[in-house]
Amino acid sequence: MQIKKFIGENITQTMALVKKEMGNDAIILQTKKTKSKGFLGFFKKDLVEVLAAIEPDKANLKVSKSKIEDKNRVKNEIRHNVDKEIQYIDRKTDKNEVSFKEVNKIYQKPISNNKNAKNEDLSKDIDEIKSVIKDLNNRFVETFKNEEDEAINELKGKYVKKLKNKGISDSLAHSIVGQALLDYKDCNKEIILKIINSKFADIKIKEDAYTQKYNVFVGPTGVGKTTTLAKIASNLAIAQGKRIGFMTLDTYRISAVEQLRTYAEILNCPIEVAYDKNDVTEAINRLDSRDSIFIDTAGRSHKNRIHMEELEEILESIKEKEIFLVLSANFNIDDIKDILEVYNFIDEFSIVVTKMDETSREGLVLDILNEAKKPISYIAYGQNVPDDIESFDFTKFVNEFLREI
Numbered sequence: 042m043q044i045k046k047f048i049g050e051n052i053t054q055t056m057a058l059v060k061k062e063m064g065n066d067a068i069i070l071q072t073k074k075t076k077s078k079g080f081l082g083f084f085k086k087d088l089v090e091v092l093a094a095i096e097p098d099k100a101n102l103k104v105s106k107s108k109i110e111d112k113n114r115v116k117n118e119i120r121h122n123v124d125k126e127i128q129y130i131d132r133k134t135d136k137n138e139v140s141f142k143e144v145n146k147i148y149q150k151p152i153s154n155n156k157n158a159k160n161e162d163l164s165k166d167i168d169e170i171k172s173v174i175k176d177l178n179n180r181f182v183e184t185f186k187n188e189e190d191e192a193i194n195e196l197k198g199k200y201v202k203k204l205k206n207k208g209i210s211d212s213l214a215h216s217i218v219g220q221a222l223l224d225y226k227d228c229n230k231e232i233i234l235k236i237i238n239s240k241f242a243d244i245k246i247k248e249d250a251y252t253q254k255y256n257v258f259v260g261p262t263g264v265g266k267t268t269t270l271a272k273i274a275s276n277l278a279i280a281q282g283k284r285i286g287f288m289t290l291d292t293y294r295i296s297a298v299e300q301l302r303t304y305a306e307i308l309n310c311p312i313e314v315a316y317d318k319n320d321v322t323e324a325i326n327r328l329d330s331r332d333s334i335f336i337d338t339a340g341r342s343h344k345n346r347i348h349m350e351e352l353e354e355i356l357e358s359i360k361e362k363e364i365f366l367v368l369s370a371n372f373n374i375d376d377i378k379d380i381l382e383v384y385n386f387i388d389e390f391s392i393v394v395t396k397m398d399e400t401s402r403e404g405l406v407l408d409i410l411n412e413a414k415k416p417i418s419y420i421a422y423g424q425n426v427p428d429d430i431e432s433f434d435f436t437k438f439v440n441e442f443l444r445e446i
Contacts, residue, residue, distance in 0.1 A: 048075070
């Protein structure tokens, strides 16, 4: 085997010298960075040194034509992958040495002269080559990972962890921090604030609530729809002097009807109980003189398709309505996705997030915005009526959320 050393200013130039003298059958034994001698030890220049070899003439080998074609195809595959890695090396200028001995071993593997050799041998060779390429690729990544890459990865990991600790899902945390590093090549609290504001800029914050006469509250069981409805209705009646009325569809729980009836007595307003679609129409007619009507729906499981179909029919029978989807802050992101999927038959709605006092992972609010692509009208944080609820202020929320980031 003929072995020769080639030196050039970069890997591309050096490989061109190798191919020019030895052709495409050259085997790369070793590639490394070296220095020119310079003048009196000064003005040294970075060079690339490649140790290459050419196999002996294989003309006398008695190999079947098909076998030769198969081997050439395998060689072309390995060269293609190695050339891709060489292009990657050429973009790096400050590393010392990369070994290609594994590739050399594959090139020097003897070719079988047995005409009856099975196809499994070739398949084995291909699998071995793929394994070597995979190992080379992993070591390339590690070898050429520079200090800047390591610093960026460390910074990314740091802020992803901070956001996840505050309740943001893994995917959204990576999205926010990744965008920060892409746009600003840095990440800190101020940059994250810019990214979040930009990311949710198209989700309009709802400021004109109660433009419709009927306000319908929907959502899964246990999220506090009745209490939330009572808080909002009470504030509207007290602060704006609106004449309100209540309607409940939650006839599955006696306590829910009694709870809303108690609020109606305190506010001196009428309450109607509807059991089906026909009752809803009649109840609406009886409450028609009121300024605003608040409708409490049954808190049944969102996984019950029959009840969801019943709710869809009832909502279609109510005109001039505004719908509020009530979600709990102590849900997880998978629950949120499931609920939003089930309620996707509703075109327009805003969101109320309850039980903010029961979680320290308030970042879920941003995940809700991200998944729903709908505005949040209110956040609630306790059981006191009419207190413990406020209109959602996105800017205020994000600033408080990022305070300890």
